[in-house]
Amino acid sequence: MSVSKLSCNFCSTKLEGEFATCKFCQLPDDQREFIEVFIKCRGNIKDVEKELGISYPTVRNRLDGVIEFLGYRVEKxxxxxxxxxxxxxxxxxxxxxxxxxxxxxxxxxx
Incomplete structure (x- = not known):
């Protein structure tokens, strides 16, 4: 899927064409929400565990999933x-x- 139209909510200006999105915009909602919590917690896995109520391995697995989605290799x-x-x-x-x-x-x- 690609972005083909941009609109200004203030002045109603519209631009049409082919617009690239960033890698983070392409993340599925659950991964994007995870990354928001991860950044809010400044990458502290213990804080992410507490905030999301998940275990250390689950945090690591979710982070590995995001890293792989972004196109990077994950060392297991x-x-x-x-x-x-x-x-x-x-x-x-x-x-x-x-x-x-x-x-x-x-x-x-x-």
Missing amino acids: NDPGEDRKQEILAALEKGEITPGEAAEQLRRSGK
């Missing part, structure tokens, strides 16, 4: 690292005890 992380971050986030939120976190980290290291 070790899946074990995402699991560790998930466990630490649950510990920080008080969802699990330190002992449970230690046990889960031991099991995820295998």
